[in-house]
Amino acid sequence: MSVQLNGAGFRAGKVLRAILAQLLVIVLAAPAWSQAPAPPPPPVAPGTVPAWTVVPSSPKVLYAPNEPGDIFRLHRHYFYYYGGYWYRSKHLQGPWHPVRKLPKAIQRVPRSSFKSPPPW
Secondary structure, rough: OOOOHHHHHHHHHHHHHHHHHHHHHHHHHHHHHHOOOOOOOOOOOOOOOOOOOOEOOEEEEEEEOOOOOEEEEEOOEEEEEOOOOOOOOOOOOOHHHHHHHOOOHOOOEEEHHOOOOOOO
């Protein structure tokens, strides 16, 4: 048994295929939209030493009020808030990698410890 599509059914099929093709392009491009931008510049100028200070509400976290960037230290990692994104590194000069899940201790840092606070 064969089914013949009339003109309207055939046009609807073409429209549906076109919509599905557009959705596929959007879905495949979405991961690129959601990624953090390129790694930021180092938060500390070479040869300078941050004056690490304990964050009162999160005593495991240290911050550097004498540096121009929002740089924090937790255990053996550095966290850098730059351009609306969080980055992490094992070394102060990088390489910096986007943070997927921020440790709770860093999340407890009050806005007063930032030069450019995050939107929390």
